[in-house]
Amino acid sequence: MTTFYAVMSWLLVFGYWLLIAGVTLRILMKRRTVPSAMAWLLVIYILPLVGIIAYLLFGELHLGKRRAERAQEMWPSTVSWLGELRSCTKIFATQISPVSEPLFQLCEHRHGVPAVRGNQLQLMTSFDDTIKSLIRDIELAENSIEMVFYIWQAGGQVDNVSEALMAAARRGVRCRIMLDSAGSMHFFRTPYPGLMRKAGIEVVEALKVNVLRVFLRRMDLRQHRKIVLIDNDIAYTGSMNMVDPRFFKQGSGVGQWIDLMARIQGPVATILGIIYACDWEVETGKRLLPEPPNYTMLPFEDEAGHTVQVIASGPGFPEEIIHQALLTSVYSARKQLIMTTPYFVPSDDLLHAICTAALRGVDVNIIVPKKNDSIMVGWASRSFFSELLEAGVKIHQFEGGLLHTKSVLVDGQLSLVGTVNLDIRSLWLNFEVTVVVDDEAFGQDLGCVQDDYIARSTILDPAEWAKRPMWQRVIERLFYFFSPLL
Known part of the structure; x- marks a missing residue:
């Protein structure tokens, strides 16, 4: 024995x-x-x-066997669709600004689609204005409405969007909604999913959280995109979840969330449509590719027609494309670089690129919320401040709520707006989307928004930062240790 x-x-x-x-x-x-x-x-x-x-x-990127197979199977039809799209030569840009050219070359070679011109873009900084515009477009929809969000939370004006969608479905508009299972967990426990399905809306719970399958698929791999598509012609994307900030996370002590959305009309809506179709097929197995645009003339001429690229990341899409795009953007800066993000936990390469930009004379500004809803990310972010300040980077701590906007502006010309946080999760893990705009007028609009954020922020003084207590430094280094895992 x-x-x-x-x-x-x-x-x-x-x-x-x-x-x-x-x-x-x-x-x-x-x-x-x-x-x-x-x-x-x-x-x-x-x-x-x-x-x-x-x-x-x-520790590893597991999409799950079934979804991985679907992701692989969808590419032949997607490549064929992109081939058809390339035949629509009228929609593709022929002139790109010098500051934008390196990034647009990267996107074209990795995604297979050149920049698209003839688009109209409108930045929307107010939740109320965004919802009013969205409901108006839903009420005017004739053929299709497609949405994907990380968080959908019932309450406030979000319920008006739900009612508008159900009314559209009842009058014969095809409506499809895809929501992340973890982010929209509370929504799926409300009556709304059932009411929507009863009205004829297809509601899909993406990347469903299942305790029994935790070792078969990575549970923190999330569908983080925010996209609305209407009639394959109008699109919305940006940082805003489908939540009313007056009722969302009011107990977190960070204030209301501040977001930025872009309303886009024109050929680029079709590019966002193929991304949505790929996500839909990976999740449901159903193939519903959009119709390629067939413009005899561009809907918006050059003076109003912004040149746009779309970058999509996540399993099944080009690896590290978002990270490479950000690095390319930072290294393209010659005069000014402004970045806004709620979660700043950059890779070593991205941190080095930002510091190098400041050291070569670029006016670099980073805007982050003073109070963060993630304690770990908040402390980890602070661990990078000393190196940034030493390089000459200006750090602005936003005090008007949780600044949730994800944006980059390079030399007032190249703009990036979307769902990507400057952290490891967004750079290498989640399904994300970013709209890249090469247009000085749009850059001025984005610059005005960022200037407003800076005016509502406190700039971090390097001398005062150096005097912070030792216990804060210890906590910062502790969470810095975990930064590659956040």
Whole structure:
């Protein structure tokens, strides 16, 4: 009996170390950044069982077998659709500004679609104005309405959008809504999904959270896009979830969320439509590609027709495209770079690019919320401030609520607006979308919005920052250690 227990003990010990060795080897064999690999190894060695479970849950990009197969199967038809689109030569831009050209070249080579011209864009900074405009477009819709959001929360003016959608479906407009399971968890517990389906709306719970399948698909891989498509001609995208800020997270102590949306009309809506179609097929298995535009003349001529690219990321889309786009944008800056983000946990490469821009004389401004709804991200963000300040970067802490806008403006000409946070999750994990605009007039509009954010912010003084207490520095370094995992 004693021999039996001794053998079992040795087998358990051997299995335990074999498991650690196996996970270690897997981490080393995966192509990832050195800081990320080191962070995972240290977590596993300090807290072996917890670390191994955490790595199996969150350490690798698992889309799930069925979705991965669909993502692979959809590409032949998508490539064929893009080939048809390229035959519509009238919609593609022939002239790109020097500051935008490197990024547009990257997007064209990686996504296979050149920049699209003949679009009209309108920035919307007010939730009320955005909702009124959206409801008006829904009421005028004739053929289709398609939406994808990370968070949809019933209450306030969001219920007016729901009612408008159900009315549209009842009059024969095809309506499809895709909502992230984790972000919209509370919504799926309300009567609204049932009421919408009864009215004829297809409502899909994307990347459904399932405790029984936690080791088969990465649970923190989320559908983070925010897109509205109407009649394959009008689109909305930006940072706004479908929530009324007056009723959303009021107990978090950060104030109302401040967002930015772009209303887009023109050929680029079709590009956003193919992204939506790909997401829909990955989630449901149903293939519903949009009709390529057939313009005999552009809806908006050059003086009003913004040149636009769309960058989509996530499993099934070009790897690291968002990260590469941000790096290209930062390195293209010659005069000024303004970035807004609620969550600032950059990669080493992106941090180096931002600091290098400031060191070569670019006026670099980063606007972040003073109070953050994520304690870990808030402290991790602060760990980067010293290096940024030493390089000459101006850090503005927004005090008018949780600044949720994700935007980049380069030299007043190149604008990026979308769903991408400057953190590891957005750069390499989630389904994200960014609209890239090459237009000085649009850049001026975005600059005015960012100037308003700066006016409502407090600039961080390097001398005062250097005097912060030691306990704050310790906490910052602690969360910096986890930054590759956030």
